């Protein structure tokens with residue numbers, strides 16, 4: 001029971017942060033907050049706890065394959081001091097060092113699609129440490145499962161839509177049926 005209420009409190013707290021970041025990001029895009037918020041009423045939130053045991057031959061194994069998250073925003077807590085998360089930028093991998101008490105905010109594929117590519121989802125992976133275990137908790141924030149996933153009309157009045165429009169349920173079905181391979185899933189959502 002204690003574990004459940006702790007997780008409830010944690011997920012409630014990170015959801016508040018995600019909602020407030022989404023509101024600010026909507027405004028920065030020149031949108032009314034509701035344009036994104038309305039799609040997130042009854043939104044989907046999930047939390048994944050990752051445990052990476054140490055491996056003496058760390059360079060020969062993968063902790064978490066390269067991927068981008070299939071959501072709007074992910075808030076990652078690096079639970080202990082062991083470094084492992086890396087992001088890809090201009091073709092190279094860069095470590096994201098754990099900062100005590102700080103959350104990492106990753107842009108997900110749905111945010112890239114909503115914004116017709118103004119924001120790009122971040123490709124990331126996790127490597128393991130030769131001596132120490134590593135823990136992370138990733139909280140994923142997505143629109144309502146019945147929302148439509150496609151470029152927001154408010155942003156595409158004067159430009160071509162660069163991504164397909166699909167319903168959220170089918171989008172997730174496709175995501176889970178696809179091998180985690182960098183941003184290949186998002187590439188399949190592109191129109192050209």
Ligand SMILES: O=C(O)CCC(=O)C(=O)O
Nearest residue numbers: 048050064085126136138
């Ligand atoms: O372990 C990490 O820092 C990243 C985990 C992750 O990318 C995920 O759970 O989607």
Ligand SMILES: [Fe+2]
Nearest residue numbers: 067068069124
């Ligand atoms: Fe991830």
